Amino acid sequence: IHQELNLNPQLTNAENIFLGREFVNRFGKIDWKQMYAEADKLLAKLNLRFTSQKLVGDLSIGDQQMVEIAKVLSFESKVIIMDEPTDALTDTETESLFRVIRELKSQGRGCLL
Numbered sequence: 848i849h850q851e852l853n854l855n856p857q858l859t860n861a862e863n864i865f866l867g868r869e870f871v872n873r874f875g876k877i878d879w880k881q882m883y884a885e886a887d888k889l890l891a892k893l894n895l896r897f898t899s900q901k902l903v904g905d906l907s908i909g910d911q912q913m914v915e916i917a918k919v920l921s922f923e924s925k926v927i928i929m930d931e932p933t934d935a936l937t938d939t940e941t942e943s944l945f946r947v948i949r950e951l952k953s954q955g956r957g958c959l960l
Contacts, residue, residue, distance in 0.1 A: 848919050848929040852911050856904030861886035863903050864918045889917040894943040908935045916944060926957045 854863045862869075864886045870878040886899030893913050903911055912935045919927055933941045948958045 848915055848932050850930045854903045854911055859900050859902055860914050861899035864921050889920055893917055909937055909940055913940055928959045
């Protein structure tokens with residue numbers, strides 16, 4: 848997770864989370880329902896109160912950072928490297944992030960801060 852945000856403000860949270868990895872149906876069309884549902888699961892895991900259909904540009908910087916974190920979680924990597932992930936986060940968002948980090952640790956995944 849980079850300190851600088853790498854999100855497109857004109858796209859929704861789901862589109863940013865799965866950019867280049869969109870869910871498609873058997874006809875090759877984007878499966879919006881599945882993509883929004885999977886993104887909502889990731890956002891809920893981080894205790895976020897906004898939906899995956901909200902535009903990233905309408906979010907605060909702290910919320911945009913949380914979308915970046917959700918994007919990284921969507922890759923299901925064994926190791927996640929974070930560069931000052933709590934810099935723009937509120938205390939509540941920071942608590943949510945560390946709860947997720949503990950959960951990842953319990954699953955045998957690593958985080959470098």
